[in-house]
Amino acid sequence: MFCPIADLDFGLQKTGTRCAALCSSSTTCKGFFYHKQDKICKGAQDMIFNSDGCQIMAGTSFYQNTAVTTTTSTTPTTTTTSITTAATISGQYGNICASESDCTMAYSKCLDGLCSCVAGYRYQSSTGLCVADCGNYGSTYIEYRVMRLTANTIIQADENKSLTFCQDACAAEPTCRGFNFGYPTNRCVLEYGTPLTHPSAFNAKTDFSYFSRNCE
Incomplete structure (x- = not known):
């Protein structure tokens, strides 16, 4: 979700922690939006009390003195949605962290x-938990940089494919x-195994990322 009041453009930031630091350093920033996958960071000069006029963008989180929860759509669109506010629960999925203890x-x-899930577990939005298996798998992923899994390959060494193609291909299987x-050759390799079922096959690999499929 992005709203018209998000008029402080902090550009693309690698982590939510960096986005938070930029907001904290601004005397006019009351909160910020961060899209984890696209790394978009935008600050807001006012508090948000409803989502009127906001653009829904799946995967975006908003941080201020209270946690904002909105219904989202898989495609960006301008709409009005219900919105609730509640006290922030620290240490949960998607919260900013500096170390494992957070x-x-x-x-x-x-x-x-x-805060994310350890490799082999996946996020279940209906419970807010990291789980080992899902009843139904979705189309979002957790990226583990410089890591590769070599176990129970479904499709091997498909090169010159975009990341979006690979995400869609996994979601369809x-x-x-x-x-x-x-990343060097845009190689896409779908896997049935997981780092939990095959821990010895999950290893560091330069220029690779492993994407773990979340629950629906």
């Missing part, structure tokens, strides 16, 4: 400045639990 939920870790993406 993430208190089970099977969580601090990943790229945000019921047995896909994640994929490797090699």
Whole structure:
């Protein structure tokens, strides 16, 4: 979600922690929007009490003195949605973190400045937990940089494919639990195994990322 009041453009930031630091350093910033996948960071000069006129963008989180929860759509669109405010629960999925101790939920870790799930577990939005398996798998992923899984390959060494293609291909395959993406050659390799079922096959690999598929 992005709103008209998000008029402080902090550009693209690698982590939510960096985005938070830029907001904190601004005397007019009351909160900020951060899109983890696209790294978009925008500050807001006013508090948000409703989502009227806001643009819904899946994967965006808003941080201020209270946590804002909105319904989202898979495609960016301008609409009016219901909005609720509640006290921020620290240490949960998507919260800003500086170390592992900042993430208190089970099977969580601090990943790229945000609380996420340890490799092999996946986020279940209906419960807010990191779980080992899903009843239904979705089309969002957790990226583990400079890591690769080599176990139970479904599609091998498909090169010159975009990251979006690889995400969509995994989402369309019921047995896909994640994929490797090699950045130099745009190599896409879908995997049925997981770092939890095959821990010895999950290893550091330069220029690769492993994407773990979340629950629906």
